[in-house]
Structures are given as structure tokens and as C-alpha cells.
Amino acid sequence: MPPLSTASAPATHQLRLWWRRLGRRGAAGAAFGAALLAAAFFLTLSRYASVPSTSSSTSPSYGHRLPTLVDLTLVDGAKDKGAVCLDGTPPGYHWLPGFGDGSDKWLLHLEGGSWCRNLTWCAQRKKTSLGSSAYMERRAEFVGILSDDELQNPDFYNWNKVKVRYCDGASFSGNVEEELQDGTSFFFRGQRIWEAVMSELLSKGLSRAKEAFLTGCSAGGLSTYIHCDDFRALVPKASTVKCLADGGFFLDVEDVSGRRYMRGFYNDVARLQDLRKKFPRCSSNMEPGQCIFPREVAKGISTPMFILNPAYDVWQVEHVLSPEGSDTERLWESCRLDITKCDSKQLETLQGFRKELLDAISEYKKRKDWGMFINSCFIHCQSMNALTWHSPSGPRMNGKTIAESVGDWFFNRREVKEIDCEYPCNPTCHNAILSQAYKEE
Ligand SMILES: *[C@@H]1O[C@H](CO)[C@@H](O)[C@H](O)[C@H]1NC(C)=O
Numbered sequence: 270m271p272p273l274s275t276a277s278a279p280a281t282h283q284l285r286l287w288w289r290r291l292g293r294r295g296a297a298g299a300a301f302g303a304a305l306l307a308a309a310f311f312l313t314l315s316r317y318a319s320v321p322s323t324s325s326s327t328s329p330s331y332g333h334r335l336p337t338l339v340d341l342t343l344v345d346g347a348k349d350k351g352a353v354c355l356d357g358t359p360p361g362y363h364w365l366p367g368f369g370d371g372s373d374k375w376l377l378h379l380e381g382g383s384w385c386r387n388l389t390w391c392a393q394r395k396k397t398s399l400g401s402s403a404y405m406e407r408r409a410e411f412v413g414i415l416s417d418d419e420l421q422n423p424d425f426y427n428w429n430k431v432k433v434r435y436c437d438g439a440s441f442s443g444n445v446e447e448e449l450q451d452g453t454s455f456f457f458r459g460q461r462i463w464e465a466v467m468s469e470l471l472s473k474g475l476s477r478a479k480e481a482f483l484t485g486c487s488a489g490g491l492s493t494y495i496h497c498d499d500f501r502a503l504v505p506k507a508s509t510v511k512c513l514a515d516g517g518f519f520l521d522v523e524d525v526s527g528r529r530y531m532r533g534f535y536n537d538v539a540r541l542q543d544l545r546k547k548f549p550r551c552s553s554n555m556e557p558g559q560c561i562f563p564r565e566v567a568k569g570i571s572t573p574m575f576i577l578n579p580a581y582d583v584w585q586v587e588h589v590l591s592p593e594g595s596d597t598e599r600l601w602e603s604c605r606l607d608i609t610k611c612d613s614k615q616l617e618t619l620q621g622f623r624k625e626l627l628d629a630i631s632e633y634k635k636r637k638d639w640g641m642f643i644n645s646c647f648i649h650c651q652s653m654n655a656l657t658w659h660s661p662s663g664p665r666m667n668g669k670t671i672a673e674s675v676g677d678w679f680f681n682r683r684e685v686k687e688i689d690c691e692y693p694c695n696p697t698c699h700n701a702i703l704s705q706a707y708k709e710e
Contacts, residue, residue, distance in 0.1 A: 334418065336410040336411055336412045336416065336418075337365065337410070337411050337416075337417050337418075338408040338409065338410055338411075339363040339364065339365045339408060339409050339410075339411050339432070340363065340407060340408055341361045341362070341363055341402075341405055341406070341407050341408065341409070341434070342361055342362055342363065342364060343359045343360070343361045343402055344359050344360050344361060344362070344462075344465050344466055344469055345469060346465075347359035347360055347462070347465050350461060350464075350465050351456075351458055351461055352458055352461035352462045352464065352465035352466075353456045353458055353461075353462070354395075354400055354401050354402055354436035354437060354456065354462070355385075355391055355394055355395045355400035355401065355436060355437060355438055355455055355456055355457075356395040356400055356401040356403070356454075356455075356456070357448075357454065357456050358401045358402040358403050358436075359402055360402060360433075360434060360436055360437075360462040360465065360466060361402045361405055361434045361436075362431050362432060362433045362434060362466055362469075362470075363408075363409045363411075363431065363432045363434075364429070364430075364431045364470075364473070365411055365415070365417060365429070365430045365431075366429055367427055367428045367429035367430070368427050369427045370427065371425075371426070371427030371428040371429065372427075372429070373474070373477060373478060373479045373480075374425075374427075374428040374429065374478060374479060374480040374481070374482075375428060375429045375430075375431070375470070375474070375475050375478045375480070375481045375482070375504075376414070376415070376425050376428045376429070376430045376431070376481075376482040376484065377430075377431045377433060377470070377481075377482070377483050377484065377500075378414065378415055378430070378431065378432045378433065378484050378485055378486075378489070378652075378653075379433050379435065379441065379483070379484070379485030379489035379490075379492040379493055379496075380432060380433060380434050380435040380485070380486075380489050381435060381485065381486045381487030381488040381489035381490065381492075381516075381517075381650070382399040382435050382487070382488055382489075383399075383487070383488050384438055384439055384440065384488055384534075384535075384538045385400075385438040385439075385538070385541075386534055386537035386538050386541065387537060387541065388450055388451055388453065388455065388541075391438055391455055391541070392453065392455075394438055395455075398434070398436070399435060399436055399438070400436055400437075400438060401436060402434070402436060405434055405436075409432050411430060411432070412653065412654055412655050412658075413652050413653045413654045413655055413657070413658035413659075414484060414513075414652040414653065414658055414672070414675075415430050415432060415653075416655065416658075417430070421655050421658070421659055421660075421672075422658070422659065422672060423659065423672060423673070423676060424672065424675075424676035424679065424680065425482070425676075428480075428482075429474065429475075431470060433466055435488065435489060435492070436462070437456075437457065437458060437459030437462055437542075438457070438459070438538075438542070439457065439459050439538055439541075439542040439544060440459065440488050440489075440491045440492040440495055440561075441459040441460065441462055441463040441492045441495070441496060442459050442460055442463075442492070442495055442542070442544050442547045443457035443458060443459045443460060443541075443542030443543065443544060443547075444457070444458060444459070444460040444461060444542075444543070444546075444547075445457040445458070445542060445543050457541070457542040457543070459542070460547065463492075463496060463499070467499075467500070467503055471503060475503070475504065476503075476504075476505070477505070478504050478505065478508050479508050479509070480508060480509045480510075481500070481504045481508060481509070481510045481511075482510075482511055482512070482513065482679065483496065483497055483500040483510075483511075483512040483513075484512065484513040484514075484515065484652065485513075485514060485515065485517065486514075486515040486516050486517065486649075486650040486652060486653055487515075487516050487517060487584060487649065487650055488517070489515075489517070490514035490515050490516050490517015490518070490563075491514070491517045491519060491561070491563060491566075492517075493512050493513065493514040493517060494512075494514050494517060494563045494566045494567055494570065494574070495547070495561075495566055497512035497570050497572045497574060498569070498570055498571060498572050500512065500572070501571075501572040510572055511572065511573045511574070511575065511679055512570075512572055512573070512574045512575070513574070513575040513577060513652070513675060514563070514574065514575070514576060514577065514578075515577040515578070515650055515651060515652040515653070516577070516578055516579070516582055516584065516649045516650045516651070517563060517578070518563045518564075518576060518578045518582075518626060518629065518630065519531060519562060519563060519585060519589060520562070520564075520585065520589060520622070520625055520626060520629060521559060521562045521564065522589065522590070522622065522625050524589065524590055524591060524592055524595045525590060525591045525595055525596055525600075525601060525618065526595035526596070526597075528595055530588075530589065530592045530594070530595055531588070531589045532556065532558050532559060532562075533558070534558070535557075535558030535559070535561045535562070536556050536557055536558030537558070538558070538561070539557035539558045539560065539561060540557060544557065544560070544561060545557045545560065548560040548561070548565070548566070550568075550569050551565060563629075564629045567633060568632075573636075573638040573639055573640075574633070574639050574640075575639065575640040575641065575642070575675055575678055575679075575685075576630055576633060576639070576640070576641040576642075576643070577641070577642050577651060577652060577671065577675070578626065578630075578641075578642075578643055579643070579644055579645070579646045579647065579648045579649070579651065580622075580623040580626060580627075580643055580644065580645045580646070580689060580691075580692070581608065581619055581622065581623065581645065581646065581647045581648075581692060582648070582649050583605075583647055583648055583649045583701050583703065584649040585622075586605050586619070586622070586647070587605045587606075587703075590605075590618070590619075590622055591604070591605045600615075601615065605703075606702065606703040606704070607647075607700075607702045607703065608647040608692065608700055609700070609702075616692070619692070620691055620692075623645070623691065623692075626643065627643070627688065630643070634686055634688075637684075639686075640674070640675070640678035640684075640685040640686065641685070641686050641687060641688065642666060642671055642674050642675070642685065642687045643687065643688045643689060644664050644666055644687070644689045644695060644698065645689040645690065645691055645692040645693075645694060645695050645698065646664055646689075646692075646695065646698035646699065646700055647692070647698070647700040647701055648664075648698070648699060648700065648701050649701070651664065651671055652671065652675075656699060657671065657699060658670070658671055658672050659671065659672030659673070662697075663697070663699070664695070664697045664698050664699060665697045666687040666689055666695070667687055674687060
């Protein structure tokens with residue numbers, strides 16, 4: 270095992286999020302006043318994504334030690350396969366070997382970080398870790414579902430764990446041969462990156478996995494829906510393989526101005542990286558962007574999946590429901606950053622958003638081997654930090670933390686189909702209060 274380290278947080282931590290814990294008495298509006306500030310910590314915010322994905326060493330730690338830091342490995346021979354990041358550099362991953370009876374079990378996490386929809390934006394991205402391994406941190410903290418601390422990660426702590434870095438801009442799904450776009454060099458090779466990383470991990474022991482778990486958050490959650498069955502096919506037939514998408518159920522809904530902003534966004538991504546061909550089952554009368562939404566993608570998945578998603582995913586509230594361009598009068602400015610600042614009409618809109626999510630996942634509720642945990646919290650990416658994944662003060666449903674619920678489902682200890690009542694009914698929520706600096710595009 271790599272040595273423990275006391276290194277400071279990676280430089281990408283830009284966003285300070287404050288978590289406010291509702292009082293035990295919960296529901297009444299007055300309770301907000303008495304809300305108590307339980308903990309504060311930093312989340313990674315990729316500049317272009319506004320997608321928090323990992324917590325830093327300043328997080329409260331419920332293990333008795335600092336998170337393990339895991340070195341970055343660049344994929345061997347990736348350039349020869351044309352499996353490269355947006356800027357042509359090789360892709361990478363962080364591998365923490367398993368131990369004890371976890372030695373032949375593998376948990377992969379696909380990193381998130383939004384998408385780039387046009388060349389201007391992809392050009393910016395080339396100068397960040399989300400488009401180039403030249404900018405990736407050399408070591409990553411393994412926390413939450415990636416933690417090797419039994420107290421923080423009771424069911425998976427001793428598994429092999431891999432954080433796969435995201436640097437293609439389109440959820441590991443593009444595969445465009447041409448390098449030049451409008452005279453500038455861009456590589457849209459996410460699909461090849463997926464294949465190259467998997468092939469390297471297979472040679473390191475994944476090919477002999479007894480149990481395997483593909484996970485990812487945000488854009489990485491979408492990647493998980495997209496690649497779950499591909500992953501299943503790589504691992505021995507006799508092994509147990511399941512997938513978990515965290516905060517990745519993006520909805521094709523109208524925003525506060527009545528536009529389908531997210532569909533337009535996905536249409537751009539799909540056209541730019543020619544994604545349509547990755548989804549041959551998607552109906553031909555659909556716009557290319559429609560094929561990418563999890564509601565569509567999940568229809569074809571035959572591997573057991575766990576949908577972990579807050580009903581009011583903050584990233585979606587900010588970028589799908591009330592994107593800045595659709596809120597010209599800036600009515601949503603404070604509500605989108607802090608759910609306690611929403612007026613009754615906005616709360617009604619948020620409840621409508623929750624209903625759309627429940628409607629979209631209803632057909633997956635019927636699948637016996639699927640699991641879900643849809644808590645009514647104002648948050649994003651709950652598997653990627655100690656507090657929300659598994660801690661005495663973390664979010665719960667049915668008395669269980671997210672880690673316990675996911676473990677119960679993975680190991681068939683019980684059926685897990687948890688759907689929370691409406692906000693603000695769940696007193697265990699950690700609702701994010703985003704700073705004004707939290708801005709995209
Ligand atoms: C490119 O995308 C960015 C961010 O998504 C957007 O703000 C900008 O208007 C787009 N530019 C063009 C030329 O479409």
C-alpha cells in the first residue's frame with residue numbers, strides 16, 4: 270500500500286461549500302433559522318464543470334487517519350492507439366491495489382467534470398486536467414467510496430480501487446479520427462481512452478476479478494450508464510458485476526424559461542464528438558443529444574445498476590433547471606445556490622423537477638436487481654466524500670447511510686429502492702450552500 274501522506278489539498282480545490290444540517294425537528298420553515306452549521310469543507314470544482322467531485326483533506330474525517338494519496342499512472346502505449354486526451358497527451362488513472370480478501374475485487378470510479386460543447390470551450394479545457402494529463406495532479410486522495418479505511422468505507426475498503434481520469438470532454442464516448450477541427454488540433458477519443466484504460470487494468474488483474482463494480486459521479490455517472498454493459502463484458506462471466514451512477518441522472522426537462530437548455534447542450538456535445546454512432550439503439554427521429562440522457566441510455570442496460578441521485582441535484586438545479594442564460598431577470602440567483610433562499614414558487618418548481626426525476630426512473634424501479642437511493646437533499650456527488658458516503662452525521666434513509674445502502678444492494682442483503690419524501694422532510698441532509706464564485710461558462 271502507498272504510504273500515508275500529509276500533503277496539502279490539490280490546487281484544483283477552488284470552491285468552498287458549507288454544509289448546513291437541518292435541525293432534528295426538520296420540516297418546519299422555522300427550523301431553518303435554527304439550522305446548525307455542522308461542517309465545512311472544500312470540494313473539487315473543475316473550472317469548466319462546476320462539478321464537485323472529491324473532497325479534500327480539510328474534510329472532516331471519520332476514519333482516524335488522513336486519506337491515502339494514490340499516484341497517477343499514465344496509460345502505456347496510449348498514443349499508439351490514438352487513445353489520448355483532448356490535447357493529445359496520454360490519459361491516466363490512479364490505482365490503489367486491494368488487500369486481504371479484496372485482492373481479487375475491483376472498484377472503478379470514472380471521474381466527472383461536465384462536457385465541452387464547442388471548440389472554444391474544448392480549447393480552454395485542453396489547458397486543464399479535464400483535457401490534458403499535463404495538468405493532472407500527480408496524486409489523488411482516495412475518500413468516500415474510494416477510501417481504504419474500513420470506518421469510512423465498510424464494504425469496499427480492501428478492494429482494488431481505480432480512479433479513471435476524465436480528459437476527453439464527452440464521457441469517454443467520442444471517437445473521431447480527424448485531429449484537426451477548424452485548423453486546430455483536437456482529439457475526441459473518449460471511447461478509445463475507455464478501451465485503453467480497461468485493457469491496461471485487465472492485464473493488472475481486472476481480468477481475474479471475482480467481483481467488480483463500475484462507479485462514477487456527475488459526467489462520470491453518465492459515463493457509468495454508458496459503459497456499464499461494456500464493463501460487464503470485459504470481466505469473467507462467473508463474477509459478480511454491478512454499476513453505480515452517482516449524481517448522473519441528467520434530465521431532459523424544460524428550464525425555468527421553458528427552453529430545453531440541457532438538450533441543446535447535449536446536441537452540441539453529440540455533434541462535436543459524433544456521439545450518435547455510440548447509441549445505435551437510439552431512435553432515429555430523436556435529436557442526437559436526446560440519445561445521451563440516462564433515461565434513454567439506461568433502457569438498454571442489462572447489468573444491475575444503482576441510481577444514487579439527490580432529488581434536487583445542485584448541479585442540475587444550476588445548469589439544467591435554472592441556467593444563467595435562461596434567468597435573465599436573475600430571479601434564481603440566490604435560490605440556485607442555497608435551497609433555503611428559494612421562495613414558495615421556486616420550491617414548487619423544484620418539486621416539479623423531483624417529480625420528473627421520479628417519473629424518469631420509475632421504469633427502473635421495477636427492475637428487481639436494480640437499486641436506488643434518491644434522497645431529498647440539495648447536493649451533488651455523494652459517494653465521493655466521507656461525510657455524505659458514510660459518517661455518523663451523513664444523509665440516511667431507512668436509518669442507513671449511503672454506503673450501507675449500496676453495500677446492502679451490492680451483496681444482496683436486502684432490496685434497496687429508497688425514495689425520500691419531499692424536501693425539507695429529511696433532517697439528515699447536508700444541503701450545499703454554494704458560494705457566488707460558483708459559476709460556469
Ligand atoms: C461555447 O460554449 C460556451 C459554454 O458552454 C458558451 O458560453 C459559448 O457561447 C459557446 N460559443 C459558441 C461560439 O457557441
